[in-house]
Amino acid sequence: MQRRHFLGGCAALSLGAFMPHVGIAASRDTLRIAWTQSYENMDPYYGASREGLIMARHVYDTLLYIDPLNGEISPLLARSWRWLDDVTLEFSLRDDVTFHNGYPFSADDVVETFNRVVQPDSGVKVRSIVEWMKGAEKLDDYTVRVYLARPNPTALNSLASQMGIHSARYFAEVGRDGVIRNPVGTGPYMVKSQETDQGAVLERFDGYFEGSVKGKPKIKTLEVKVIPDVNTQIANLMTGQIDWIWRVPSDVIDKVAGLPSVAVESAETMRYVAIAFDAAGRSGASPLQDARVRKAFAYAVNRQSLRDNIIKGKSRVLHSPCFPAQFGCTSDVTQYDYNPERARQLLAEAGYPDGLDLTMVAYTGKSETEAVAADLAKVGIRLNTRFLRSPIVRTMMENGEAQIVMLSWGSYSVSDVSAAISMYFDGGGYDMTRDTEITAWVKAGDTSLDPEVRKRSYDLALKRIAEQAYWLPLTTTVTNYAYVESLRFRAPYDEVPTFFDCSWD
Amino acid sequence: MLEFLLRRVVLALAVAFAVSIIAFSLLRLSGDLAQELAGANATALDVQLLREAYGLDRPLWAQYLQWAGQVLRGDLGRSVFFDEPVADLLAARLPVTMRLGAFALVLALVVAIPLGILAAMRPGTWVDRIALGTALVGQAMPTFWFALLLIVVFGVKLRWLPVSGNDSWRHFILPAVTLAYFAMPALMRLTRAGMLEVMSADYIRTARAKGLRPSSIILKHALRNAIIPVVSVAAVQLGFMLGGSIVVESIFALHGVGYLGWISVQRADFPVVQAIVLVLSLVFVMLTLLADLLNAKLDPRMRGSRR
Numbered sequence A: 001m002q003r004r005h006f007l008g009g010c011a012a013l014s015l016g017a018f019m020p021h022v023g024i025a026a027s028r029d030t031l032r033i034a035w036t037q038s039y040e041n042m043d044p045y046y047g048a049s050r051e052g053l054i055m056a057r058h059v060y061d062t063l064l065y066i067d068p069l070n071g072e073i074s075p076l077l078a079r080s081w082r083w084l085d086d087v088t089l090e091f092s093l094r095d096d097v098t099f100h101n102g103y104p105f106s107a108d109d110v111v112e113t114f115n116r117v118v119q120p121d122s123g124v125k126v127r128s129i130v131e132w133m134k135g136a137e138k139l140d141d142y143t144v145r146v147y148l149a150r151p152n153p154t155a156l157n158s159l160a161s162q163m164g165i166h167s168a169r170y171f172a173e174v175g176r177d178g179v180i181r182n183p184v185g186t187g188p189y190m191v192k193s194q195e196t197d198q199g200a201v202l203e204r205f206d207g208y209f210e211g212s213v214k215g216k217p218k219i220k221t222l223e224v225k226v227i228p229d230v231n232t233q234i235a236n237l238m239t240g241q242i243d244w245i246w247r248v249p250s251d252v253i254d255k256v257a258g259l260p261s262v263a264v265e266s267a268e269t270m271r272y273v274a275i276a277f278d279a280a281g282r283s284g285a286s287p288l289q290d291a292r293v294r295k296a297f298a299y300a301v302n303r304q305s306l307r308d309n310i311i312k313g314k315s316r317v318l319h320s321p322c323f324p325a326q327f328g329c330t331s332d333v334t335q336y337d338y339n340p341e342r343a344r345q346l347l348a349e350a351g352y353p354d355g356l357d358l359t360m361v362a363y364t365g366k367s368e369t370e371a372v373a374a375d376l377a378k379v380g381i382r383l384n385t386r387f388l389r390s391p392i393v394r395t396m397m398e399n400g401e402a403q404i405v406m407l408s409w410g411s412y413s414v415s416d417v418s419a420a421i422s423m424y425f426d427g428g429g430y431d432m433t434r435d436t437e438i439t440a441w442v443k444a445g446d447t448s449l450d451p452e453v454r455k456r457s458y459d460l461a462l463k464r465i466a467e468q469a470y471w472l473p474l475t476t477t478v479t480n481y482a483y484v485e486s487l488r489f490r491a492p493y494d495e496v497p498t499f500f501d502c503s504w505d
Numbered sequence B: 001m002l003e004f005l006l007r008r009v010v011l012a013l014a015v016a017f018a019v020s021i022i023a024f025s026l027l028r029l030s031g032d033l034a035q036e037l038a039g040a041n042a043t044a045l046d047v048q049l050l051r052e053a054y055g056l057d058r059p060l061w062a063q064y065l066q067w068a069g070q071v072l073r074g075d076l077g078r079s080v081f082f083d084e085p086v087a088d089l090l091a092a093r094l095p096v097t098m099r100l101g102a103f104a105l106v107l108a109l110v111v112a113i114p115l116g117i118l119a120a121m122r123p124g125t126w127v128d129r130i131a132l133g134t135a136l137v138g139q140a141m142p143t144f145w146f147a148l149l150l151i152v153v154f155g156v157k158l159r160w161l162p163v164s165g166n167d168s169w170r171h172f173i174l175p176a177v178t179l180a181y182f183a184m185p186a187l188m189r190l191t192r193a194g195m196l197e198v199m200s201a202d203y204i205r206t207a208r209a210k211g212l213r214p215s216s217i218i219l220k221h222a223l224r225n226a227i228i229p230v231v232s233v234a235a236v237q238l239g240f241m242l243g244g245s246i247v248v249e250s251i252f253a254l255h256g257v258g259y260l261g262w263i264s265v266q267r268a269d270f271p272v273v274q275a276i277v278l279v280l281s282l283v284f285v286m287l288t289l290l291a292d293l294l295n296a297k298l299d300p301r302m303r304g305s306r307r
Helices: A002-018 A050-059 A107-117 A155-161 A168-181 A230-238 A250-257 A291-300 A303-311 A340-349 A366-379 A390-398 A417-425 A436-447 A451-467 B002-029 B033-038 B044-053 B060-072 B086-121 B126-140 B143-157 B169-199 B202-209 B214-244 B246-251 B257-266 B270-298
Strands: A030-035 A064-066 A073-075 A078-085 A088-093 A133-140 A143-148 A189-195 A199-204 A221-226 A244-246 A262-277 A356-362 A381-387 A404-409 A471-484
Touching (some): A050 A189, A064 A155, A073 A078, A107 A133, A107 A168, A143 A155, A230 A250, A250 A471, A291 A340, A291 A366, A291 A381, A291 A471, A303 A366, A366 A381, A390 A404, A417 A436, B002 B060, B033 B044, B086 B214, B086 B246, B143 B169, B143 B246, B169 B214, B169 B246, B202 B214
Parallel strands (some): A030 A221, A030 A244, A356 A381, A356 A404
Antiparallel strands (some): A078 A088, A189 A199, A244 A471, A262 A404
């Protein structure tokens, strides 16, 4: 893979050298999008891939809307909402919305969708999207109540990002398979055609309701194609066959940036990279149970250089394992600036004047781990890294078999610190730290609806994580976009790009 | 002849059965399928639910028997990822891969056989060197690199051909050329070697002595014997092309079986992987069988000699 990338990079370079000019101006009415991953379908519930989720955002609407640029939540299919108590939400719905097939939207659609997907045997691919909800109830045609299974501060987030509304009548007519094959939503785009795994054509829905925060699309047609090879995508971008690509590897993005009439953007994402230590000693007696060794590790890694030379773009060095804009995230914690001298001293104090050997498992970030290992070697820590597939790393974490883990975590695109840290510090399977105090704080934050209580709890947890150097957060990551220069596109940090707000110059 | 045929068919079935067991076991020994299916964002509960839903908590032999029973009844199962019958997925993609494979094989033969004959007619001359050199480059150059070169030259610079998709026959040209260049050297070398051997045989000298025209000697007498090994290898190469077009299919965004197999392995979509391995091994076995039969037809000596 590594070699292929390298050669791929050369190919991109030579593509550039060959290039006479980037041709054909993009046709105004159509935006041609390509991505490498195929997706199973574009349903908000019965699919699990990110690309499917992107499509779902265009075809379906949710009750609420989360602004991909600042995380703010506003009403979409709802006119307003309020909490009645910890586990009850009430929504007043819009009465001027229709589905793509002309069926009017009402409380029945919301109630039927929610009560169907919360059933344990509903076939929802990612249960965690819906498992927090107990069900919904219709009060009148445009008022519904949503009942939570337990207090959940990220409920609004789920309702705003994932939980699209199917038409109850259409679902009754065609069933689950029919809805997957011919999706009908209330969103700004309707599906004109789709072929599993190859692509789809979406067309602007002219009956889209006035006043939607998503806005009426300016571009009439979206053509989506699955092109698995990045170099082929770039060739298509150069010859004017494709207007927009993303997730371009960092080692080729600079070359793509040199192409005429192509704009690139390396946008920061919510995803963080961090190193987690087996501070609890579950993998056997380990030097990492000693906080001094963990701190030495932290002081030894030059994260600024890692950011500047490898991750690049708009990424930032992190001090807490969360995205700074997430609710409850704080950087006001113990910080370990690059200090190899201090690292050596701490190691000597801990009884390792001659250094020590450590083993890390990772599923991503080859160049990152190499940079980290090189830094560590300078203070005498010999880091041996094993690359495994992410599910295997997960299993090792669960079984307490990993001494050090390098993680890349996207928080399910949820702008709340609970999505960033809770599953790693709640005392459950993925908790390598097993600090009961942190677990209690995290639990308190996860179950309270009072923002102040939540902030305080997470603040305590994050401060202790840093103070004890249980984890070493490295940086945020970037997603690279490349598109024709005349396109107005805004890169989101939740890795769910939207096109209904795109336009041509 | 009938006995020969029966023996070959039984052997072919045995091979397919063995392959199905190996494919089935390897998939399950490669790691925790439920964990793989659930993906990086899954909770322990998600994994447990998946494990139960797909019966992955049951003993291996029970899982195999159930699967084999379904297959015998013509049911290849449902894709976990696409949530569609595997048979439908394969039916939609097999034509793409078949077209690519057939196109490439024809292309490879059309180049390899004349080039092999030419090289054998003038061994050691510049014609021979060019033929052998071309074959060497074809064998040495990684497929994806050659594919990228074709894209740069014909897609980006000259803009003669589309570089991705499978909308028209023009979309198949670059991928087929890539695949053909990969298969061509073996066929060319075999033709050349076969021709060299045959041309020094006694009956060719006799034919020459009779004063037959050289073209008649080469095409009627020599080639017919020299081509026998080429037939078997061509059938096997077609099998390789069908199974091994993964790289080519993904570079040129041809949505065929190879590409489906590749993404299914990545996603641990085991019903699809099992089905693809089974179907491709059956195709492979059938092609080998076909090659044997063709050989038997071309060379009567082989009918009895293989035990």
